[in-house]
Amino acid sequence: MTAPAAGTGDARTVLVVGAGPVGLTAVCELVRQGARVRLVDALPEPTDQSRAVVVHPRTQEHLAAMGVLDRLEARALAITALELRAGREATLRVHATTAEVDSRFPRILDLAQPETEAFLTALAGELGITVERGTSLDGLDQDDDGVTVTLTSPTGTTRHRYGWVVGTDGGHSRVRAAVGTRLEGVFSGRHFLFADVAAEGAPSADTIRMYLHPDGIGGAFPMPGGRLRLLFLVGAPAPGARPTLEQTQRLVAERMGGAWRLDDPRWLTYFEVHHGQVPQYRSGRVLLAGDAAHVHSPAAGQGMNTGVQDAVNLAWKLALVSTGRAAPELLDTYQAERHPVGARVVRLTSTLTDVMSADGTLAHLRDLALSVLGHVPAAGEQLVSAMTETTIAYRGSPAVTGLAGGRRHASPGDHAPDVPGLITADGAQAWIGDLLRRPGFLLLTTTGDPAVLDRLRSALGALGSVVPVVATAAGAPADALVDPAGAVAHRYGTGAAGLALIRPDGYVGYLSAGSDDRAVTEYLTDLLHVQPQPA
Known part of the structure; x- marks a missing residue:
């Protein structure tokens, strides 16, 4: 060899x-x-x-x-609603654009x-x-x-x-x-049929639909260009078997009540859930x-x-x-x-x-529960928030510390919330999320003391940027965020002289009602094992 x-x-x-x-x-x-x-x-x-x-x-x-x-x-295609259907009627319909989806982008994109x-x-x-x-x-x-x-x-x-x-x-x-x-984990069990097809006559393309059928669930995910991603729970296929367009068309009719005409299959496959x-x-x-x-x-x-x-x-x-x-x-x-x-x-x-995938009595109880949820908007909104992953946070992580907010305001480990109504010093609309296009950490501070700002910039050095958040554009530094309503101080709980150190992945690493540069240095060196770099 x-x-x-x-x-x-x-x-x-x-x-x-x-x-x-x-x-x-x-x-x-x-x-x-x-x-x-x-x-x-x-x-x-x-x-x-x-x-x-x-x-x-x-x-x-x-x-x-x-x-x-x-x-x-x-x-991409913007999806703004999710439907669960038992029979021909929507048992539960939830809009992704609700306030519970805490994001600047409260929609799902299909592509x-x-x-x-x-x-x-x-x-x-x-x-x-x-x-x-x-x-x-x-x-x-x-x-x-x-x-x-x-x-x-x-x-x-x-x-x-x-x-x-x-x-x-x-x-x-x-x-x-x-x-x-x-x-x-578990590496054998249920099998699904996946299909990427053109679908003539399919329902509105702004909604993901899941169909709960006694023979197994079906799902329809709209995609651009009048196409659909379909999935169906099926029995274990024979070794070497491949799904067909005719089989997929039959499942649409049986489980979705759809008279849609399928064509142009770009992907047909079986998938075993692991x-x-x-x-x-x-x-x-x-x-x-x-x-x-x-x-x-x-x-x-x-x-x-x-x-x-x-x-x-x-x-x-x-x-x-x-x-x-x-x-x-x-x-x-x-x-x-x-x-x-x-x-x-x-x-x-x-x-x-x-x-x-439940059947029999369990399926009946599931459908009853979904019907009840359909009349409790908050429950449906929480389900969508979990599915859209906007509730992910790292509270309690060894890489975050500082002022805990609970339900009142953001806490260390939360994804840094964006707030509307911010502008730049020259009057253009601004978003905190857009500032994350800069590499490194982002330190937002509501203090207006020039000496404190200089010490914070020195503490952060070349690891990121310090952005002052001010109430008025008059006399504001060129790199400031102007926040006339005080939304940042309220949402982050920093008060009139605090700071939020946002990590490069967009999560709050350190949060404080004060602006102590030594605390910033300690966070970087002690928790993140980072040595601040000279600017």
């Missing part, structure tokens, strides 16, 4: 394995936050299967900070995964990263100083040395196998995200969204560590924050699948 050829490598570079939405997000965020990155993928070409079609509000917030949301929403990947690939290219396709990871060895990987590409097999490896290579992750960990999660997202210098770390039912469209948010949480931390601005202990907070989220998603999607 010929030994792998010696290859190039850089112990300061992060190798990302897997160029789906999760890997592409990780790469873009790593580069935006200052890291060196290489991206490889075993597939010779991007997938042409529609796969994940749902982009939830919290993911849209991250995409907006990355500067790519406007491109995606120009091609086929290849298009989402194309936008992220274009952004990666603008950041100087090219996907190296047809390149697979065949093994890795790590020590205290780095990771040696074996990669096979069309030009041969080589060994390379990197500082860190991120596995975003899906449910059959080679990275996961190489570090000797595995998914723990539920599992790795015990540790970090194994030394190797980290897992997305389906490499957790797999679950496609119910509620959580998969890609959870993976993208894994990547956003990890990327800013790994960027600081890989560039020597923070100690590796910071990466332990990735496990602390994201593993519980993954576990909740596995439980939620498993429960939803069980509830929607």
